[in-house]
Amino acid sequence: MRKETENEFEDELRPEYDFSKMTGGVRGKYAERYKAGNNLVLLDPDVAQAFPTDESVNEALRLLMQIAQRQRTQHQ
Template sequence: MKTADTEMNDNLRDEYDLTQLRVRKLGPGRKSFNGINVHLEPDVAELFPDSRSVNEALRFLIRVTRQVGPSQVSTP
């Protein structure tokens, strides 16, 4: 059995900026390096056209629960 060569030859130039490469994989398994991905159930997703509207609704909910107080908010 051959042993794997654990050393990698780095032939890239120092001026290459690999952080600017885009991720090519598409679909729900896609990686995003600029934020947090949250999966919405279909019934919830049809009420929100984009991430901005989801964030607005969540911020509103946060404001309301802070005004009411944690002792008066019921949990399901």
């Protein structure tokens, strides 16, 4: 548990991490690429328990897509 201090923003970094010496960084350089390549979805706890891995979620959704496609073709 974190100690209560008078100064909430007290520096806890080690001395070797001197960010003032870091140069050349560009803020948000890969932000657009990151947003374009990620489709994150927050699962409810009960769903996450039933499908604990991304592979299991994808497999279940692909099966559901197949069933839906069959239903569409049967009713046309």
